[in-house]
Amino acid sequence: MIKMHNTPRGNRLHIAIFGRRNAGKSSLINSLTNQDIAVVSNIAGTTTDPVYKSMEILPIGPVVIIDTAGIDDVGLLGELRVEKSKEVLKKADLVLLVIDAAEGITIYEQDLIKECQQRDLPVVTVINKIDQNSVTDNDLADYKNTLGTPVVAVSALTGQGVADLKISIIQNAPKSWDDQTIIGDLLQPGDTVVLVVPIDLAAPKGRLILPQVQTIRDILDHDAIAVVAKERELKQTIDNLVCKPKMVVTDSQAFLKADADTPPDVLLTSFSILFARYKGDLETLVDGAKAIESLKPGDKVLIAEACTHHRVEDDIGTVKIPRWMRQFVGGELQFDWVSGTKFPHNLAEYKLVVHCGGCMINRREMLARIMQVRQAGVPIVNYGVAIAHLHGILRRALSPFPHLAAMLD
Numbered sequence: 001m002i003k004m005h006n007t008p009r010g011n012r013l014h015i016a017i018f019g020r021r022n023a024g025k026s027s028l029i030n031s032l033t034n035q036d037i038a039v040v041s042n043i044a045g046t047t048t049d050p051v052y053k054s055m056e057i058l059p060i061g062p063v064v065i066i067d068t069a070g071i072d073d074v075g076l077l078g079e080l081r082v083e084k085s086k087e088v089l090k091k092a093d094l095v096l097l098v099i100d101a102a103e104g105i106t107i108y109e110q111d112l113i114k115e116c117q118q119r120d121l122p123v124v125t126v127i128n129k130i131d132q133n134s135v136t137d138n139d140l141a142d143y144k145n146t147l148g149t150p151v152v153a154v155s156a157l158t159g160q161g162v163a164d165l166k167i168s169i170i171q172n173a174p175k176s177w178d179d180q181t182i183i184g185d186l187l188q189p190g191d192t193v194v195l196v197v198p199i200d201l202a203a204p205k206g207r208l209i210l211p212q213v214q215t216i217r218d219i220l221d222h223d224a225i226a227v228v229a230k231e232r233e234l235k236q237t238i239d240n241l242v243c244k245p246k247m248v249v250t251d252s253q254a255f256l257k258a259d260a261d262t263p264p265d266v267l268l269t270s271f272s273i274l275f276a277r278y279k280g281d282l283e284t285l286v287d288g289a290k291a292i293e294s295l296k297p298g299d300k301v302l303i304a305e306a307c308t309h310h311r312v313e314d315d316i317g318t319v320k321i322p323r324w325m326r327q328f329v330g331g332e333l334q335f336d337w338v339s340g341t342k343f344p345h346n347l348a349e350y351k352l353v354v355h356c357g358g359c360m361i362n363r364r365e366m367l368a369r370i371m372q373v374r375q376a377g378v379p380i381v382n383y384g385v386a387i388a389h390l391h392g393i394l395r396r397a398l399s400p401f402p403h404l405a406a407m408l409d
């Protein structure tokens, strides 16, 4: 799904595509975005000037893709084009270096990589046209050794390997790309946010959990005001405020109570939903929530947790979510559970993956996991989005994100 939207350019990952003429740079852009947006032809030198396109690549998020002219262009005009292309390096966060599998490595690729290294710019080498020229694991290892970059084999024509390329883009994007706000971009200075934090058996003794602390910090960093209450005191808290809060953020487990006690004109969401977005791909997860509706009794569902936290009685992942899902589907489902960093190999057998909020992993890891599940053709949803949907309140939980709420229409 590709969508233009209003994220300012500064936040977008700028991906520059380099390579010799006819390597398939423009074709790769079309394949990455599932759209015919770059002009492709078999005439070498089709792309002459850098072309910037803002777009959304799921699950990477908002990006700017920069198509460039071949780095092997010749003649006076050609050299000027190469110079212009190389100017793009100043604006790029990540370079995809496309090589035609039939052509191999030349001095052009080696020089470009050297230049990128000097700029501390990550490069992923893309061996293209593998539908015409197959490459073995040994070939890939040779490329990797010679160039000193990660290498992915694709066919821009058939789409083979493009999902792996997306994972590699996520894994090699620069560190600064992980710096996203949790809630601050939804607030104005002086806004009040009420955070609903249940203190139940699952709550650790004597402290708040990390997502709650991070959210408070993000609110303060944006000169807004955080008020914290248990779900029982929420109504009183709101009543006591002279001005209505801008937003209520609740623990998913207290969503129903928070929904009942939050006035309809106040935005309401959950920590899980804020963190699903913080990890970069709330849209895919909302799409995954819709897949719950097509589940049938007997279907296999994988519940995945990113760490092996201490399980409590009435645990969310092993007890509550399975119970709510059975009730929703109206019959038995076959649940499997996995925790830690690895997914099982048989992902394709599942009709849905329900993932935890991923508070202990970073955005990059979470996106790579989402991508891996999507690559197996399986929808993925997280706890917060799933619970909200199972209780019929997802639309309300998405109230700060109207374009995502509209996906439920």
Ligand SMILES: Nc1nc2c(ncn2[C@@H]2O[C@H](COP(=O)(O)OP(=O)(O)OP(=O)(O)O)[C@@H](O)[C@H]2O)c(=O)[nH]1
Binding pocket: 019, 020, 021, 022, 023, 024, 025, 026, 027, 028, 039, 040, 041, 042, 043, 044, 045, 046, 047, 048, 068, 069, 070, 128, 129, 130, 131, 132, 154, 155, 156, 157, 158
């Ligand atoms: N078989 C095959 N052909 C491809 C593939 N990718 C691109 N091509 C073909 O290669 C030719 C060049 O593709 P482009 O995408 O225009 O290449 P480019 O690198 O943008 O070329 P310039 O803009 O001229 O530098 C076209 O005829 C494409 O159809 C692929 O994966 N497999």
Ligand code: SF4
Binding pocket: 305, 306, 307, 308, 309, 356, 357, 358, 359, 360, 361
């Ligand atoms: S990473 Fe997942 S399983 Fe671990 S504590 Fe966070 S939400 Fe729970």
Ligand SMILES: [Mg+2]
Binding pocket: 025, 026, 027, 039, 040, 046, 047, 067, 068
């Ligand atoms: Mg081109």
